Every structure is written in structure tokens, then in C-alpha cells.
Amino acid sequence: MRKFLVVLDDSHECLNAMRFAALRAAHTGGGVEVLAVIPPDEFNHWIGVGNVMREEARERIHAHFEVFAKWMRDKQHVDPELVIREGQAVDEIIQQIADDSEIGVLVLGAGTTNKGPGPLVTQLTKSAGSLPIPITIVPGDLSKEKLEAIT
Secondary structure (H helix, E strand, C coil): CCEEEEEECCCCCHHHHHHHHHHHHHHHCCEEEEEEEECCCCCCCCHHHHHHHHHHHHHHHHHHHHHHHHHHHHHHCCCCEEEEEECCHHHHHHHHHHHCCCEEEEEEEECCCCCCCCHHHHHHHHCHHHCCCCEEEEECCCCHHHHHHHC
């Protein structure tokens, strides 16, 4: 089965990337893998605090994931899987692609502000030529109707 890898973060454009991945998976018989990356701890010297912060981050990720997962299961009949990694986002995305041979497409949402498409899109498109899979970049301001029409 081919899986669409989509990154779960707090960005607005994440929503369209999730929708696109779920719709494509539903239409092609694929799956969705949702990757959340916890950035490196700035409090490594405070082991107890770092562990608490890490656990709180995991709880937030699970709660955020469940919102998307419920929609995917109920509306698209796709049962997504969640992967949580710790480190730098770009490095962890590339490593997840290397670790899971079933991933066939990386789906990223592009920001709509004057700051550009977003750091993940900017950084990952620089290495797109050496990635083993294609990247799909979903514009952050596409309507639900437009997304449904193109998937």
C-alpha cells in the first residue's frame, strides 16, 4: 500500500495538506501517515522539566491528531497512523521517509503569507532532487471544494 506522509504541526496550511492526503488516499486505496516532530529540548540540563515538557508535547500531538483522524475515518474511510519523532523537522521527515518504504508521497501545505510558503516547503524543496519520493505542495488557501475537485 502506498502511504501519503503529511506533517502535523500548528500551521494553518497543515489543514489543507491533511485534507489533500486523506482525499488522495481514499481515492487511490492508499493510506495516510501523519508525522509530528517534537523539536529538540532547550532544557536538556533540566532532565525532569524536559521529560515533563516532552510528555505534554506528546499529549498535545495526540489530541491534535485525533481531530484529523476522526474526520479521516468518518468522512474518507481512511485510518491514519501517527508517528512522533524528536529532532529537527526536516531531518526527521527525511529519516521517516527512509525508515518506511511504504511512503510514496510527501504532502506539504504551503503558507499564504508574504513570508513565503513556509520553512518546511522551502527547506525540503531544496533537497527534492535527492528524495526517493515526490513532494506534493498544497496551496494553503485552496477551498475544500477545489481540493475535492482536484483529488
